[in-house]
Amino acid sequence: MAWRFELYETLGSTSDLCKEKAEAGAQEKLAIQAFAQTSGRGTRGRSWVDPGGNLAISLLFRPVNATDFLAAIPFLTALSLYETARQFSTGEADFMLKWPNDLLLSERKMAGVLIEAGGRADHKWIVVGIGANLRQAPEIEGRKLSALSEVAAPPDPVVFGRNLTLQMDHWVGVWEAAGFAPIREAWLDRAHPVGRHLAVQRRETYISGSFSGLDEQGRLLLALPSGEIIPVVTGDILLD
Structure with a gap:
């Protein structure tokens, strides 16, 4: 069509x-x-x-x-x-x-x-x-x-x-x-390369880390300074 x-x-x-x-x-x-x-x-x-x-x-x-x-x-x-x-x-x-x-x-x-x-x-x-x-x-x-x-x-x-x-x-x-x-x-x-520092903003909350790719569902993977990797479902992405 x-x-x-x-x-x-x-x-x-x-x-x-x-x-x-x-x-x-x-x-x-x-x-x-x-x-x-x-x-x-x-x-x-x-x-x-x-x-x-x-x-x-x-x-x-x-x-x-x-x-x-x-x-x-x-x-x-x-x-x-x-x-x-x-x-x-x-x-x-x-x-x-x-x-x-x-x-x-x-x-x-x-x-x-x-x-x-x-x-x-x-x-x-x-x-x-x-x-x-x-x-x-x-x-x-x-x-x-x-x-x-x-x-x-x-x-x-x-x-x-x-x-x-x-x-x-x-x-x-x-x-x-x-x-x-x-x-x-x-x-x-x-996209922005893996390892790029970024922050996720949810209203007044910021979570800083680095880009660690996408998972199989398309969620952004954020590597925290502690080494933990968390999936991000929603939020504004701020590139540094």
Whole structure:
């Protein structure tokens, strides 16, 4: 099934509209894309600021096994973003993935993902909202952001979005054929290296340690100064 694109000049949130269509029975592989968003959302209730000319897209999936797909989709999306950005830049561009699905350029966030799920038990839907700074990065106090235009001519958001869905098809296909192991390996090849010092922030709590890879479920493994290795399920990852 080919992706069906609906393009809008302005939306409050591509994900909100995509979820409405999912609840109304829309088939999977629907892509809702806007040239500007006025109420974009990030994870943990944060806003996603859209100054225009960037990517704002939400993708609808209806997987057979929603539980397994939800565990894999952050990594499938991250890999798809990484490879699509590579297509529009030179080999010298310093892209890196940060757990679980942020795309960094020169260690500053260039793209983020918001994953939401719903529907009946026998007809689940999953909406993957993706925002990527193509033309310009918004200025947000206390945050270091980047844009693809720093390393390449900014691509047309529609062209970028269509290439992104092709990458999504590829990585979903790899996962369906071979499971999570090759996805885990590919993600690790593109992420901050093992041994990189980082901290996990959960509200006002910080846990410092070093990156020790991913386990078979995709949980971040954090090596503590004591030598203990703990799995991380949720939290903001702060790179030092």
